Amino acid sequence: MRLSIKLLAFGAMLAIGAVNTTSALAVDKDQVIKDRQALMKEQGGDMGSVKGYLDGTADQAKATAAATDLIETMKKIPDVFPPGTEGANPEGKYAPKPEVWSDSKGFLAVRDTAADKAEALLAAVKGGDKEKIQTAFSDLGKNGCGGCHGKFREEIKK
Amino acid sequence: MARGAYLAAAAGCDQCHTDTKNGGAGYAGGRPMMTEFGTISTPNITPDAATGIGGWSETDFARAMRWGIARDGSHYVPTFPFSYFAGLNDRDLADLKVFLDSLAPVSRPKIAAPQSLALLARARAAIGAAIMTNFASPLPAPSDPMAARGAYLVATVGHCGDCHTPLTWLGAPDPGRYLAGSHGGLEGKSAPNITPDSKTGIGDWSTRDIVALLKDGETPDGDFVGASMAEIVRNTARLTEDDRRAIAAYLKTLPAKSFIKKK
Numbered sequence: 001m002r003l004s005i006k007l008l009a010f011g012a013m014l015a016i017g018a019v020n021t022t023s024a025l026a027v028d029k030d031q032v033i034k035d036r037q038a039l040m041k042e043q044g045g046d047m048g049s050v051k052g053y054l055d056g057t058a059d060q061a062k063a064t065a066a067a068t069d070l071i072e073t074m075k076k077i078p079d080v081f082p083p084g085t086e087g088a089n090p091e092g093k094y095a096p097k098p099e100v101w102s103d104s105k106g107f108l109a110v111r112d113t114a115a116d117k118a119e120a121l122l123a124a125v126k127g128g129d130k131e132k133i134q135t136a137f138s139d140l141g142k143n144g145c146g147g148c149h150g151k152f153r154e155e156i157k158k
Numbered sequence: 159m160a161r162g163a164y165l166a167a168a169a170g171c172d173q174c175h176t177d178t179k180n181g182g183a184g185y186a187g188g189r190p191m192m193t194e195f196g197t198i199s200t201p202n203i204t205p206d207a208a209t210g211i212g213g214w215s216e217t218d219f220a221r222a223m224r225w226g227i228a229r230d231g232s233h234y235v236p237t238f239p240f241s242y243f244a245g246l247n248d249r250d251l252a253d254l255k256v257f258l259d260s261l262a263p264v265s266r267p268k269i270a271a272p273q274s275l276a277l278l279a280r281a282r283a284a285i286g287a288a289i290m291t292n293f294a295s296p297l298p299a300p301s302d303p304m305a306a307r308g309a310y311l312v313a314t315v316g317h318c319g320d321c322h323t324p325l326t327w328l329g330a331p332d333p334g335r336y337l338a339g340s341h342g343g344l345e346g347k348s349a350p351n352i353t354p355d356s357k358t359g360i361g362d363w364s365t366r367d368i369v370a371l372l373k374d375g376e377t378p379d380g381d382f383v384g385a386s387m388a389e390i391v392r393n394t395a396r397l398t399e400d401d402r403r404a405i406a407a408y409l410k411t412l413p414a415k416s417f418i419k420k421k
Contacts, residue, residue, distance in 0.1 A: 040381075041379070041380075043380070044379050044380025045379075045380055046380070047376065047380040047382075048379070051370070051376070051380070055366070137374070138374045138395075141374045141375060141376050141382045142374055142375055142382065142388070142391070142395075145381075146382040146383060146384050146388050146391075148384070149381075149382055149383065149384025149385070149388070150384030150385045151384070153384055153385075154385070155347075155348065155385075
């Protein structure tokens with residue numbers, strides 16, 4: 001009888017431990033996914049500001065700050081895709097494809113491409129020539145952002 | 159020829175008829191495509207006599223483009239959007255042929271048509287096509303000339319409904335849900351609702367927003383489309399700014415439909 005109580009207590013401890021570990025991991029993953037979505041939204045906002053400058057609704061200073069932030073946020077991309085964080089934000093429309101991790105070399109190469117194009121965009125914004133900014137903007141959007149979204153992102157089937 | 163080249167770019171003929179992944183020559187076909195009829199390989203549409211469409215008459219070309227019937231009398235699978243191209247006007251069809259005839263002929267061995275085509279799916283599609291020979295648009299053309307130009311680009315040349323209009327059980331586009339979004343369209347991908355419904359469509363998008371998407375693939379929240387639509391943006395980016403505006407003007411005239419979510 002005493003043995004079984006001991007066993008029961010031990011079992012209970014294990015159970016509590018297990019619950020704790022899982023929930024701790026789950027919280028981490030949830031946080032990473034939230035950070036990931038926030039980072040992408042921040043980049044989207046930055047692109048919007050550059051677009052605003054092109055359309056005449058934002059000034060050059062705002063566009064410069066946005067292009068600078070794009071360069072900074074590109075550096076953070078590997079941080080928001082650590083291994084074991086597959087899955088989508090429940091409020092989001094997209095999920096990373098498994099290739100982000102199975103082809104991490106390819107994934108990081110696309111990120112490098114995007115980072116280079118962000119540098120080119122900042123240089124163009126500083127130069128102030130709207131035609132050049134438009135070219136750099138389209139290039140970053142289509143081949144940087146869009147390049148990754150095509151290869152490494154998929155829509156959540158709802 | 160310039161007109162034909164522009165139309166080919168707008169319709170994106172080269173997207174399917176080029177085996178880009180394996181470095182195939184433009185318009186020489188060979189791109190594998192997953193369809194409900196099995197994986198098919200797109201045909202060579204350069205003017206090579208043996209393996210392409212060299213020597214085709216205008217009638218041969220028109221029959222293929224409007225009815226999906228090859229010169230040898232065989233039928234194309236409806237992955238080739240002939241039901242949309244049925245609405246192309248005679249001049250555009252002629253210009254397209256002049257352009258294709260001007261290409262350098264490329265010899266590319268024909269890949270045998272897959273024998274194990276899903277017969278039922280094919281029969282169903284044939285009935286669907288027979289009921290509705292012109293898939294382009296169930297709506298009357300808008301009276302405003304700009305929107306009418308947009309209608310032609312969206313419904314016929316761009317065959318947007320190929321992905322954005324859901325199919326009925328017969329496999330023909332549902333006329334009551336024109337451009338209202340589809341689950342599992344071409345290559346099993348879903349496509350969003352592009353009617354002006356504020357909640358589930360693009361009702362809140364300005365003309366500028368629509369033009370930005372067609373030009374750079376940028377959505378109003380600064381996101382950039384990838385995958386299937388990115389391929390289409392390669393076509394719409396080649397349009398003139400006026401044509402992109404015409405598309406936006408037309409989309410805004412559509413009746414707003416609510417996107418039906420999958421159960």
